[in-house]
Amino acid sequence: MFGNRITLFKLFGFAVRVDMSWVVLAVLVTWSLAKGWFPYTLKETYPDIFYWLMGAAGAIGLFASIIFHELSHSLIAKKYGLSISGITLFIFGGVAEMEDQPESAKIEFLTAAAGPVSSLVLALALYVINTIGAAGQWPASITAVIGYLVTLNVLLALFNLVPAFPLDGGRILRAALWWWRDNLRWATRIAARIGSLFSLILILAGVLKVVRGDFIGGFWWIMIGMFMKRAADMSYQQVIMTRALQGEPVGRFMCLNPVTVPPHITIRELIENYVYRYHYKMFPVVEGERLAGCISTRQVKELPREAWESTPVSAVMEQCSAENCIQQEADATKALARMSQRGVSRLMVVSGDRLLGMVTLKDLLQLLSLKIELEDNER
Numbered sequence: 001m002f003g004n005r006i007t008l009f010k011l012f013g014f015a016v017r018v019d020m021s022w023v024v025l026a027v028l029v030t031w032s033l034a035k036g037w038f039p040y041t042l043k044e045t046y047p048d049i050f051y052w053l054m055g056a057a058g059a060i061g062l063f064a065s066i067i068f069h070e071l072s073h074s075l076i077a078k079k080y081g082l083s084i085s086g087i088t089l090f091i092f093g094g095v096a097e098m099e100d101q102p103e104s105a106k107i108e109f110l111t112a113a114a115g116p117v118s119s120l121v122l123a124l125a126l127y128v129i130n131t132i133g134a135a136g137q138w139p140a141s142i143t144a145v146i147g148y149l150v151t152l153n154v155l156l157a158l159f160n161l162v163p164a165f166p167l168d169g170g171r172i173l174r175a176a177l178w179w180w181r182d183n184l185r186w187a188t189r190i191a192a193r194i195g196s197l198f199s200l201i202l203i204l205a206g207v208l209k210v211v212r213g214d215f216i217g218g219f220w221w222i223m224i225g226m227f228m229k230r231a232a233d234m235s236y237q238q239v240i241m242t243r244a245l246q247g248e249p250v251g252r253f254m255c256l257n258p259v260t261v262p263p264h265i266t267i268r269e270l271i272e273n274y275v276y277r278y279h280y281k282m283f284p285v286v287e288g289e290r291l292a293g294c295i296s297t298r299q300v301k302e303l304p305r306e307a308w309e310s311t312p313v314s315a316v317m318e319q320c321s322a323e324n325c326i327q328q329e330a331d332a333t334k335a336l337a338r339m340s341q342r343g344v345s346r347l348m349v350v351s352g353d354r355l356l357g358m359v360t361l362k363d364l365l366q367l368l369s370l371k372i373e374l375e376d377n378e379r
């Protein structure tokens, strides 16, 4: 889902990224504001360039509104000790990337509610500013942009409050069900089913719109519906996986004695004697007893071929970090989440600066399928 994304800046310690699909949205929003919304809402006519500038301002406002919404989720989540790796804006809005599942229904509720509440508060604040502006005879172009942002933030809050998981409203519903029956799996299953149903209704409504001749509107509904369907199904699968892997420490199924690389060998030696021989993409770099870092084909690719002969592994290796290491007592679900987030298939299991073993996606998935086969008989 997050293919090409670039990090824009950091805000309160959260990296704000945009998916390349957001560029498409920015252009679409600017265009539809400049050609549709503003010429329609403004009473007087202005030169074209005016509408384009207002459209761009509206698109920037949309961008800021979504960041504000996601940031509110992230700040509340952080307050309760959930780690958020960043905020990514993609074509349909934003996602605060949460690494952990909330620990209690109350935390889930507060984290989910923070977004829509903050959007409504922002809408109210902008409305007050606009009222002041109207009284103070501000130019109509400015009040029109602010007016658009009021509507936008109200819509953002309302759409997110639809009780369809993984939308905020669905999370609130899940929190309520979770609190009621004290069963997170069941609560997620119900919330995800409603989410799936809602997305099917959206797709169907979109198709109807297209049939009636509203191609652009219908197309949006279909796209949003498809996106939500995927997200709802994925969150349901996540429940099954969590159910099977939760409480299993990584250390239980790591492979011991992994192949390690000494830091002084050259990249050419690494490729000839390790990569081509063992077919792994990543090797831990160990010096004596100490884990120094890791080297992956990613770093090798960034190096020009001529430098392979002269560059030692230690010069280009990646330092140990929370991205490539995991503690042996950490939950297996955490390893899985980290792998999917970073797009890697191997993590080093560490204790202090010692390498204990490796945990691989393949092993995790194999264990997962065995566990589901043997233990999943509960409806």
Ligand SMILES: [Zn+2]
Binding pocket: 069, 070, 073, 115, 116, 160, 168
């Ligand atoms: Zn939200």
